[in-house]
Amino acid sequence: MAESKELQAKGKVEVPVSAEQTKPGPVFTPNVDIFETEKEIIMLADIPGVKTESLVIDLRDDTLTFTGEVKPTGRPDTEDILIEYQVGSYYRQFTLAEMIDQKKIDAALNNGVLRLTLPKVEKAMPRQITVKAG
Amino acid sequence: MIIKRLFDLPNYGWRTAFDDLERMRREMDSLFGQVAGKAYWPAHAGVFPLVNIAEDQDHFFIRSEIPGMQTEDITISATGRKLSISGERKIASEGENVRYHRREREDGKFSRVIALPSDIQVDKIEAGYIDGILSIKIPKSEAAKPKQITVK
Numbered sequence: 001m002a003e004s005k006e007l008q009a010k011g012k013v014e015v016p017v018s019a020e021q022t023k024p025g026p027v028f029t030p031n032v033d034i035f036e037t038e039k040e041i042i043m044l045a046d047i048p049g050v051k052t053e054s055l056v057i058d059l060r061d062d063t064l065t066f067t068g069e070v071k072p073t074g075r076p077d078t079e080d081i082l083i084e085y086q087v088g089s090y091y092r093q094f095t096l097a098e099m100i101d102q103k104k105i106d107a108a109l110n111n112g113v114l115r116l117t118l119p120k121v122e123k124a125m126p127r128q129i130t131v132k133a134g
Numbered sequence: 135m136i137i138k139r140l141f142d143l144p145n146y147g148w149r150t151a152f153d154d155l156e157r158m159r160r161e162m163d164s165l166f167g168q169v170a171g172k173a174y175w176p177a178h179a180g181v182f183p184l185v186n187i188a189e190d191q192d193h194f195f196i197r198s199e200i201p202g203m204q205t206e207d208i209t210i211s212a213t214g215r216k217l218s219i220s221g222e223r224k225i226a227s228e229g230e231n232v233r234y235h236r237r238e239r240e241d242g243k244f245s246r247v248i249a250l251p252s253d254i255q256v257d258k259i260e261a262g263y264i265d266g267i268l269s270i271k272i273p274k275s276e277a278a279k280p281k282q283i284t285v286k
Binding site: 031 | 200203215233240243
């Protein structure tokens with residue numbers, strides 16, 4: 001890569017909802033990168049505005065869900081003169097194919113990017129069975 | 135589109151009859167969006183990063199969501215009544231031995247110039263970057279601030 005490309009402006013994508021939500025405000029689908037190494041699955045998600053205390057990560061059976069709430073930050077005494085993006089919460093859910101070691105899950109939130117490390121369960125070690133002559 | 139319409143206006147044109155037009159256009163847009171069956175949010179300038187701008191009597195406040203940046207990779211400069219935000223979003227390589235399932239996050243350079251409706255004090259601009267959100271506080275120039283006039 002000689003020249004890095006230019007970033008394009010994209011609006012946020014709202015989560016399609018089947019049922020109405022009880023909490024007000026829009027919910028968006030954050031952009032994620034998911035990749036896998038031999039030992040773990042790593043997920044990176046862009047969730048600007050989410051603080052660590054309002055981020056909920058849930059792994060139940062093989063479904064991974066994360067929700068990040070964003071509180072409106074506008075100052076009360078100001079007047080909006082241009083609104084190009086909406087502020088709202090983030091929600092995304094994945095089904096994991098691999099077995100995950102739940103106790104070793106690690107999550108770090110840095111400058112609006114969540115890095116979730118999901119270690120795979122160590123596979124049963126291949127064992128050699130010696131047949132003894134009886 | 136919205137930028138052009140708002141920012142090409144002379145100062146006195148701000149928040150007047152065009153406000154109603156703009157609101158109407160948004161409502162129409164959202165109506166059409168509903169017909170097309172997709173979530174629709176009014177047009178933006180189409181330049182990264184998208185910004186929200188607010189003002190009070192003495193300041194403009196610009197906010198923008200640019201997650202995963204290093205502060206040294208963001209450059210903000212100002213002249214007259216124009217503010218420029220530029221930089222590069224880098225996504226670190228994760229090594230050779232990884233297999234990607236999804237790649238939705240994007241890296242690259244960006245540059246945007248925002249024309250504000252009145253003159254600003256270029257030497258008193260403050261900028262902060264928290265949780266992936268860039269916020270810039272821009273004081274209006276003394277001449278642009280509203281003055282109270284006492285009636286004698």
